[in-house]
Amino acid sequence: MDRPTARASSVAAxxxxxxxxxxxxxxxxxxPVVISRLGIMAMGLSDxxxxxxxxxxxxxxxxxxxxxxxxxxxxxxxxLSGVQVMTARAIGEGRLHDTxxxxxxxxxxxxxxxLISAVILAVGGPAxxxxxxxxxxxxxxxxxxxxxxxLSLPSYAISVSASFWMEGLSRPGPGAWGMWIANAVNLxxxxxxxxxxxxxxxxxxxxxxxxxxxxxxxxAVFMLIYIALMPEARAxxxxxxxxxxxxxxxxxxxxxxGAGASNFFEVAAFSSMNIIAGWIGGLAVAAWAIVLNVAxxxxxxxxxxxxxxxxxxxxxxxxxxxxxxxRAGLIAFCVTGLFxxxxxxxVWPNAAVxxxxxxxxxxxxxxxxxxxxxxxxxxxPDSLQVVTAQALRARGDVWLPTGAHLTSYIVVMxxxxxxxxxxxxxxxxxxVWAVIVASLVSAALLLARFWMLSxxx
Numbered sequence: 261m262d263r264p265t266a267r268a269s270s271v272a273a274x275x276x277x278x279x280x281x282x283x284x285x286x287x288x289x290x291x292p293v294v295i296s297r298l299g300i301m302a303m304g305l306s307d308x309x310x311x312x313x314x315x316x317x318x319x320x321x322x323x324x325x326x327x328x329x330x331x332x333x334x335x336x337x338x339x340l341s342g343v344q345v346m347t348a349r350a351i352g353e354g355r356l357h358d359t360x361x362x363x364x365x366x367x368x369x370x371x372x373x374x375l376i377s378a379v380i381l382a383v384g385g386p387a388x389x390x391x392x393x394x395x396x397x398x399x400x401x402x403x404x405x406x407x408x409x410x411l412s413l414p415s416y417a418i419s420v421s422a423s424f425w426m427e428g429l430s431r432p433g434p435g436a437w438g439m440w441i442a443n444a445v446n447l448x449x450x451x452x453x454x455x456x457x458x459x460x461x462x463x464x465x466x467x468x469x470x471x472x473x474x475x476x477x478x479x480a481v482f483m484l485i486y487i488a489l490m491p492e493a494r495a496x497x498x499x500x501x502x503x504x505x506x507x508x509x510x511x512x513x514x515x516x517x518g519a520g521a522s523n524f525f526e527v528a529a530f531s532s533m534n535i536i537a538g539w540i541g542g543l544a545v546a547a548w549a550i551v552l553n554v555a556x557x558x559x560x561x562x563x564x565x566x567x568x569x570x571x572x573x574x575x576x577x578x579x580x581x582x583x584x585x586x587r588a589g590l591i592a593f594c595v596t597g598l599f600x601x602x603x604x605x606x607v608w609p610n611a612a613v614x615x616x617x618x619x620x621x622x623x624x625x626x627x628x629x630x631x632x633x634x635x636x637x638x639x640x641p642d643s644l645q646v647v648t649a650q651a652l653r654a655r656g657d658v659w660l661p662t663g664a665h666l667t668s669y670i671v672v673m674x675x676x677x678x679x680x681x682x683x684x685x686x687x688x689x690x691x692v693w694a695v696i697v698a699s700l701v702s703a704a705l706l707l708a709r710f711w712m713l714s715x716x717x
Contacts, residue, residue: 278587279587279591282572282584282587282588283591283595285572286568286569286572286588286592286595287568289427289430289432289568290565290567290568290569290595291564292432292436293427293432293435293564293567294560294561294564294565295436295439295440295564296423296432296435296436296439296564297560297561297564297567298557298560298564299436299439299440299442299443300439300560301553301556302440302443302557303443303446303472303475304553304556305553306446306447306450307322307450307469307472308322308468308549308550308618309617309618310447310450310451310454310468311454311464311465311467311468312546312549312550312618312619313618313620314454314455315464316546316621317401317542317546318401318465319465319546319549319618319619320398320401320402320543320545321398321402321405321465322468322469322549323402323545323546323548323549323552324398324399324402324405324406324538324545325401325402325404325409325465325469326405326406326409327534327535328381328385328388328406328531329406329409329410329412329413330530330531331524331528331531332377332413333413333416333527334523334524334527335377335523335524335527336370336373336377336413336416336417336420336520337420337519338516338521338522339369339373339516339517339519339520340366340373340417340420340421340516341424341515341516341570341650342366342511342512342514342515342519343362343365343421343424343425343428343512343516344424344425344427344428344570344571345515345570345653345654346508346512346515347359347362347363347424347427347428347429348428348430348570348571348574348575348578348654349577349578350362351428351429351578352574352576352577352579353579356495356496357496357497357500358497359425359428359429359496359497360496360497360498360499360500360502361497361502361505361508362425362428362508363421363422363425363496363498364498364502365509365512366421366422366424366425366512367418367421367422369421369513369516370420370421371414371417371418373417374413374414374415374417375413375414377413377417378410378411378413381406381409381410382407382410385403385406385407386399386403386406386407389402389403389406390403392538393535393538393539394535395538395542398538398542398545404466405465405469408466408469408470408473409469409472409473411473412472412476415476415477415480416479416480418480418483418484419438419479419480422480422484422487423435423438423439423483425487426483426487427567427571428571428574429496432567434483434486435483438479438482438483438486439479441478441482442475442478443475445471445474445478446471446472446474446475449467449470449471449474449475450467450468450471452467453467453468453470453471454467454468454471515653515658518653518658518659518661518662519649519650519653519658519661519662521665521666522649522661522666523665525662525665525666525669525670526665526669528670529669529670529673529674530552530669530695532674532677533548533552533691534548534549536677536678536682536691537681539682540681540688544688546619546621546624547624547625547627547628547631547688548628548688550614550618550619550628550632551628551631551688551692553618554607554614554632554635555635555638555639555642558607558639559642559643559646561599561603562596562599562600562642562643562644562646562647565595565596565643565647566592566646566647566649566650566651567650569588569589569650569651569654570650570651570653570654571654572588573588573589573592573651573655574654574655576588577654577655577656582714585655586714589651589655589710589714592651593644593647593648593651596643596644596647597640597643597644599643600639600640600641600642600643600644601640603636604636604639605636607632607633607636608633609633611629611630611632611633611636612625614632615628615629615632627687627688628688631688631689631691631692634692634693635692637696638695638696638699641699641700641702641703642695642699642703644703644706644707645664645668645702645703645706648703648706648709648710649664649706651710652706652710655713657709657713660706660709661706661709664702664705664709665702667701667705668698668702668705669702672697672698672701673694673695673697673698676693676694676697676698677690677691677694677695680694
């Protein structure tokens with residue numbers, strides 16, 4: 261090899277090394293986070309399967325009782341995302357001791373978020389379910405389940421804050437372990453309470469809700485004990501009352517408000533789809549629950565990748581490295597796109613097998629199987645939009661993702677889903693088409709914004 265060729269090869273290898281390093285860091289961080297996020301949905305999956313095998317009617321109660329709390333659960337993840345981003349920025353700036361202040365603020369916020377949301381839902385949730393046009397029996401059953409789910413919200417919010425702090429430190433492993441231990445607790449209680457064993461009465465959907473409440477409480481206690489026992493806890497400022505930093509407090513809240521509003525718009529829109537399914541009929545609610553549950557499980561992988569993207573972009577942003585910000589974002593988008601395409605090709609031909617795992621009711625399966633097959637089209641754009649949104653927030657662009665989600669899921673998806681499902685008579689298939697269109701709109705807006713800001717830098 262002559263000298264110019266050798267020099268060119270050396271330059272090319274030098275350029276590839278940062279890409280390989282960034283990819284390795286993304287996967288190293290995202291892997292445990294993905295496992296943890298899958299654990300969140302595995303808990304819902306085990307509830308849905310155990311309840312669904314017990315009774316399709318009880319699965320409808322469970323889905324509708326879960327829907328209002330899912331708005332709070334997802335919004336809490338957004339409101340507390342400032343813990344993750346601010347911790348990563350502090351690491352990038354070399355301020356390790358200040359990460360303890362981020363955690364303490366996050367725990368305070370999470371307690372208030374959990375308590376206030378539990379009270380609001382307990383007071384207003386049952387009335388809401390009874391005025392949205394559902395059959396009275398369906399609304400009554402869902403209301404009882406909703407009241408139990410409300411009890412789990414404070415502990416859930418605390419566990420999110422603690423897990424996000426560990427992820428911001430690039431140590432997501434404990435959150436993943438704790439989540440899957442909590443899943444074991446949840447499944448064990450499901451198998452006892454839902455069908456009724458060990459001399460206890462069968463509780464159906466109520467048993468699933470109690471199992472989730474117990475598992476979330478376990479996870480919160482696990483994470484707090486783990487953090488308190490970390491050898492480096494004092495060095496990270498966990499036990500030190502921080503000096504008041506109004507600018508840092510405001511920035512942490514600002515990131516959380518933007519992400520929380522985005523998540524609220526998205527999950528509120530998806531929860532409204534349960535109402536549209538309820539207008540179609542009780543079995544349609546069960547069929548839609550299957551489609552939505554599978555989509556939510558798939559969504560946990562890009563949600564985990566979004567954490568990796570946020571941390572890597574946040575570290576580069578804190579270190580004032582525009583090239584690093586762009587590289588971290590683009591690599592995360594490529595990995596996400598590859599995942600979205602792969603999972604689509606896996607779900608589409610296996611829709612019947614997957615749906616049958618939830619229920620044996622033939623009428624429910626008749627609706628669920630084609631809708632689940634069609635939903636494979638939404639996985640790629642939906643995955644890209646959540647990762648891009650978190651990458652934008654990590655680099656300081658908080659409110660554009662919120663506007664994109666408002667436009668895509670409230671302005672576009674909700675009315676389109678109603679129009680296709682009810683007036684056009686397409687039922688659940690029309691609802692799935694609305695989700696596909698909204699996901700494409702959201703992904704296009706957010707990717708264009710990231711590219712525009714990168715060119716400006």
